[in-house]
Amino acid sequence: MRAESGRNGTNVYRRADLRGRTGVYRRKALWIASVLFLGGILLTGLLAPWLVPHNPNQVDVLQKFQSPSWSYPLGTDHLGRCIFSRLLDAVRYSFGGALLVLALTLSIGIAAGSLTALKGGWLDAVFMRICDILLAFPTLVLAFVLLGMLGPGFGNLLLALVLSMWVYYARTVRSLVLSMREKPFIQAAIVCGTRSWGLLFKHIVPNLMQPLLVMSTLELGGIILEITGFSFLGLGVQAPQAEWGMMISDGKSYIRLHPELMLYPGLAIMVIVMVSNRLGESFRAYFESGGRNL
Amino acid sequence: MNTLGFIVRRLAGLPLVLLGVSVLTFLLLRLVPVEPAEVLLHLSNTPPTEAAIAAMRTELGMDRPLWTQYAIWLSEMCRFHFGTSFVSKLPIAKEIADKFPVTLQLAAGSLILTLGLSLPLGMLSALYQGKLIDHISGGLAFVGASIPRFWLGFILLYFFSMKLDWLPVQGTGSVLHLILPSFTLAFTQMAVYTRLLRSGILDQMREPFVLYARARGLRESFIMIRHVMKLALLPVITALAVSMGHLLAGTVIVEQIFGLPGLGRYLMESILNRDYPVIQCYALLMAVIFVLSSLVVDIVQRLFDPRTLMKEGG
Numbered sequence: 053m054r055a056e057s058g059r060n061g062t063n064v065y066r067r068a069d070l071r072g073r074t075g076v077y078r079r080k081a082l083w084i085a086s087v088l089f090l091g092g093i094l095l096t097g098l099l100a101p102w103l104v105p106h107n108p109n110q111v112d113v114l115q116k117f118q119s120p121s122w123s124y125p126l127g128t129d130h131l132g133r134c135i136f137s138r139l140l141d142a143v144r145y146s147f148g149g150a151l152l153v154l155a156l157t158l159s160i161g162i163a164a165g166s167l168t169a170l171k172g173g174w175l176d177a178v179f180m181r182i183c184d185i186l187l188a189f190p191t192l193v194l195a196f197v198l199l200g201m202l203g204p205g206f207g208n209l210l211l212a213l214v215l216s217m218w219v220y221y222a223r224t225v226r227s228l229v230l231s232m233r234e235k236p237f238i239q240a241a242i243v244c245g246t247r248s249w250g251l252l253f254k255h256i257v258p259n260l261m262q263p264l265l266v267m268s269t270l271e272l273g274g275i276i277l278e279i280t281g282f283s284f285l286g287l288g289v290q291a292p293q294a295e296w297g298m299m300i301s302d303g304k305s306y307i308r309l310h311p312e313l314m315l316y317p318g319l320a321i322m323v324i325v326m327v328s329n330r331l332g333e334s335f336r337a338y339f340e341s342g343g344r345n346l
Numbered sequence: 347m348n349t350l351g352f353i354v355r356r357l358a359g360l361p362l363v364l365l366g367v368s369v370l371t372f373l374l375l376r377l378v379p380v381e382p383a384e385v386l387l388h389l390s391n392t393p394p395t396e397a398a399i400a401a402m403r404t405e406l407g408m409d410r411p412l413w414t415q416y417a418i419w420l421s422e423m424c425r426f427h428f429g430t431s432f433v434s435k436l437p438i439a440k441e442i443a444d445k446f447p448v449t450l451q452l453a454a455g456s457l458i459l460t461l462g463l464s465l466p467l468g469m470l471s472a473l474y475q476g477k478l479i480d481h482i483s484g485g486l487a488f489v490g491a492s493i494p495r496f497w498l499g500f501i502l503l504y505f506f507s508m509k510l511d512w513l514p515v516q517g518t519g520s521v522l523h524l525i526l527p528s529f530t531l532a533f534t535q536m537a538v539y540t541r542l543l544r545s546g547i548l549d550q551m552r553e554p555f556v557l558y559a560r561a562r563g564l565r566e567s568f569i570m571i572r573h574v575m576k577l578a579l580l581p582v583i584t585a586l587a588v589s590m591g592h593l594l595a596g597t598v599i600v601e602q603i604f605g606l607p608g609l610g611r612y613l614m615e616s617i618l619n620r621d622y623p624v625i626q627c628y629a630l631l632m633a634v635i636f637v638l639s640s641l642v643v644d645i646v647q648r649l650f651d652p653r654t655l656m657k658e659g660g
Contacts, residue, residue, distance in 0.1 A: 185366035190591025193632045196598065200617035200625040201377040277494050281599055284496045285614060300497055311504055318497035325492040 079334065086331040093324060094151070097143030106134035108141035109292045117310055129299075129313055130306055138294035139320055145289050146296045147324060149210055150275040154268050156214045161221025162264070166256055168222075169229035170248060179222075186219045192278065199287050209288040213278060224267065228260055262339045270332035273325035280321050296321050353645055360641065367633045368423065371626055372416050378622060383408060385620050386432050423630065432621045441612065442627065448608035449597050455528035456535070456593065464536045465582075468543030469575075475548065483540050490537025495596060499530040499603040527604045531596050535589050539582055546578035580651055587643035594632050 096103065105125070115132035118124050126135040168179040186194070198212035232238055241255055280297030282288040289295035296317040303313030375382065383402040387394045403409045407418060422429065428438035471480040506513045506526060514523050550556065551574060559569045598610035609628065616624035 181362075181366065184363055185370055188363050188367045188637045189370075189629065189633045190594050190636050192595030193591065193629065193636075196595065196613060196617070197374060197625055197629040198377065200613070201374050201622065203379065203620070204617070273492060280494055281496055284494075285599065285602060287617065297494070297496070300494075300500070304500060307500060307504055308508060314497065314500055318494060318501075321494045321497065322489075322492050325494075326488065329488070329491055 079337075083331065083334045083338075086327050086334065089327050090324070090331065093143060093147055096140060097148050100140045100143055104134070104137035104140050106137045108133065108137040108294050110134070117306075126316055127312070129302065130310075133294075135299075135313070135316055138299060139296070139316060142294040142296050142299065142317070142320075145206065145283075145293065146276060146280055146321065149206065149279050150272055153210055153213045153217070153275050153279070154272055156210075157218045157221050158264065158268055160214070160218040161225050162257065162260065164218070164222040165225025166229045166252060166260075169226045169233065170252070170256075176226075179226075183219050183223055186216075189216070191216050191220075195278070195282075199282065204287040204290070206283075206289045206293075209279065209282050213275065217275075221264075221267075225260060225264070228263060229256055232256060232259060266332060266336045266339060269328060269335055272328040272332070276321060276325055276328070349648055352648055356641060356644060360637070363637060364634065367637070368420055368630065369416070371630045371633070372419055374626060374629060375622055382406065382622055385622070389432055389619075428627045429623045431616075431624055433616075433619045438624055438627050441624075442609065442631065445607060445609045445612050448606050449601070449610060451524060452527055452531065452597055452600065452606060452608060453593050455524045456531035456596075459528050459532040460535045460539060460589075463532070464539035465543060467536075468540040469547065471540065472544045472547035472551075475544075480544075483544070487537040487541045490534050493534070495530060495534055496599050496603060498533060499526070499600060502526050502530060503603070523604075523606075527600045527606060530603070531593065531600050534596075535592065538585060538589070542581050542585055543578060546581050547574055550574045550577050576650070580647060583643055583647050583650065587640045590639045591636055594636065 105123070110133060112128075112132035115124075115128050116130055118128040118132070120127045124134050124136065126139070129135055129138070164179065168176045189197075194216035195212045198215055199208055202208040202212060238251070238255055241251055246254070279288060280295070280300075282297070283295045284297035284301045286298075286301065289298055291298070299317040300314050303310070303317075306313055378385075381399065381403075383399050383406055384394045386406070387398055387402055392398055400409075407415055410418075426439055428442065430436065431438055431441065434441070467479075467483050467486075471483040474480055503526060513526055555573060556569060559573055560566075597608060598613055600606070601608045601610035602614060613625065613628050615621070616628070
């Protein structure tokens with residue numbers, strides 16, 4: 053049941069929703085712009101320590117709630133810290149953390165899923181039972197509980213997310229590999245005497261890339277929302293380090309007089325999640341149409 | 347295989363999954379990087395000397411072999427003896443019983459809002475495909491999938507409670523108190539259901555049985571309700587099972603924003619206070635609810651769709 057579906061129950065290969073009026077060129081421009089945008093954000097995050105106009109954690113109570121100015125592009129928060137610098141400094145955690153979680157779950161998922169599908173037997177049976185048990189917990193509830201046991205902190209948050217998510221990737225990979233194993237090119241490779249490692253890395257993994265790229269791009273936004281959500285609750289990144297979810301949490305006491313404290317980090321999260329969701333949809337449309345519609 | 351056989355087989359698989367869930371929940375406590383006995387001593391302001399820790403371990407039964415501990419724990423859980431909280435020293439079963447209704451109201455309210463808004467919206471955007479209403483619902487779905495839920499909660503709070511002063515800011519008591527939290531929880535789900543129903547209807551409209559129904563001269567509204575909707579609702583029902591999980595976890599954040607004294611807030615307090623028995627009970631409870639609701643959805647789906655019977659040659 054729902055073997056090839058993502059965590060949200062959406063089918064990875066849902067029928068593409070391609071409207072005729074959107075031309076091929078416009079779609080292509082959108083796709084390239086999304087990749088450039090996300091790449092730019094990543095670069096900004098990595099270079100943040102050299103890009104920030106102020107020390108993001110520098111408290112200066114005399115400068116609190118400053119309006120935007122040349123020196124403070126987005127003004128200052130309740131402790132007089134530069135909001136713009138804090139937004140930039142947070143990219144590493146909010147966005148970089150999500151990429152790290154994705155990379156880890158993907159690697160574990162590919163390893164576990166293809167191993168069990170190729171070996172079969174008792175290993176596969178045990179694996180499926182473990183999946184059943186892990187899938188009995190809603191993903192986020194499991195993450196909450198794991199985090200509760202491990203204790204709050206950014207490292208523990210990433211660990212809890214990976215531990216609660218890997219099973220979805222592993223199951224998807226397993227079912228993809230199982231259906232691939234019956235295809236003639238794999239059968240031919242086996243007949244030709246390809247060793248299992250060669251089979252795995254030469255034939256199977258490259259063919260997993262397309263569906264996994266779609267799935268993981270569509271999930272990236274969700275992971276960003278989860279990391280920021282947990283940090284908002286105080287279970288992720290710890291003060292004074294800036295993080296978008298935590299900046300929203302910091303601003304909530306000043307919502308009446310200074311709602312802009314919550315506005316900027318929220319917008320940052322939403323725009324990035326929108327772009328990555330859009331990119332995921334483009335990838336899906338591309339692969340479904342056999343590479344004609346990028 | 348008939349429907350009854352299917353239900354029996356699904357029920358037969360249930361004990362194994364629940365047993366696995368209980369083992370995993372029990373082992374969760376082993377993840378704790380410090381000694382739970384030490385945490386408990388720390389919470390009751392007793393200096394954690396070697397002797398005190400050893401005495402506390404005996405009191406908690408943690409000096410026994412692991413499988414004995416598990417057997418005792420499981421038999422307690424089966425009799426709804428959830429143990430006592432490390433912090434308040436009250437029985438956890440009672441605290442959960444006190445807080446559960448709040449969370450249940452919130453979840454039910456958000457489910458009603460989700461279905462009540464997304465079903466008409468999904469239908470309209472399928473019927474008027476490419477028209478204004480379709481674009482609006484598409485836009486809403488796009489925003490709904492990308493907006494952080496905790497941020498949305500504050501935006502709603504700012505406009506409806508502070509600027510317009512229509513709804514109360516925090517607390518419980520009336521239906522008015524539930525509107526904003528339920529909507530915050532519902533909005534992201536609405537996005538999913540609207541699009542799901544829309545594409546479901548559009549898919550079904552292309553099927554030959556719709557053409558045949560039209561050829562028979564049936565009214566369009568009759569075809570829509572009796573033939574198309576019945577099948578287009580199936581993916582929505584499937585998604586309900588998945589979104590139960592989102593709903594359960596979503597209540598934690600929403601209760602925190604709107605100050606609702608429900609299970610989610612209880613979990614948050616317990617996490618911050620290192621109240622491990624409470625976290626364990628929460629995990630077990632949520633897993634049981636989730637497993638049972640998936641079961642119900644599976645059975646309902648089975649009853650709804652005669653084609654699953656045909657595929658299996660029944």
